[in-house]
Amino acid sequence: MAKEEPRSISRDLQELQKKLSLLIEFFQNNPKVIAFTKSPVGQYLDRHPFLALAFLVFIVTSAVPVGFFLLLVILTTLAALVGVIILEGLVISVGGLSLLCILCGLGFVSLAMSGMMMASYVVACSLINCWFSPRPLTQQNPNGDCQLAMKAADFKGLYQE
DSSP: OTTHHHHHHHHHHHHHHHHHHHHHHHHHTOHHHHHHHHSHHHHHHHHOHHHHHHHHHHHHHHHHHHHHHHHHHHHHHHHHHHTOHHHHHHHHHHHHHHHHHHHHHHHHHHHHHHHHHHHHHHHHHHHHHHHTOOOOOSOOOTTOSSSOOOOGGGGTTTTOO
C-alpha cells in the first residue's frame, strides 16, 4: 500500500500541472493580455519582473484605503449638498493627506513584501533543484548525517609533506 501512494501523488501532481498549464495558456491567449504585453508598459514590466510584482502587490494592498477614501468623498459630497461646504474641503484635504501617507507606507511595504517573495522563490527553487537534482551521490557518509562524503581522490596532493 505504501508503494501505491507515490504513484497517486505523482498522478495528482501531473493533473495539477496540466490544469495550471491550461490556466496559464488561457491567460496568455487572452486578447487583452496580449494587447497589454505589446504595449510599452507591458514590455517594460516584462523586462523588470521585480517591479511588476511590486506594482501588483501595491495595487492589491492599496485597494481598501482607496475604497475608504472614495466612500469618504461620496459621503462628504452628500453632506455638502446639505450645506456643509467648509467641512467638506477640510475633510477631503485631511483625508487626501492621510491617503497620501498611507499609500507611501503601502508602497514601502509592497516593495518589502515583493523582495521577500522573490527571495523565498529563489530559495525554494534552489532547494527544490538541490533536493530533486538527477545527479548520483558519490558515496554514503559513514556518520549518517545529510552532508555528502568527499572522495579521497579530490584531496590527493593537498597535504603532501
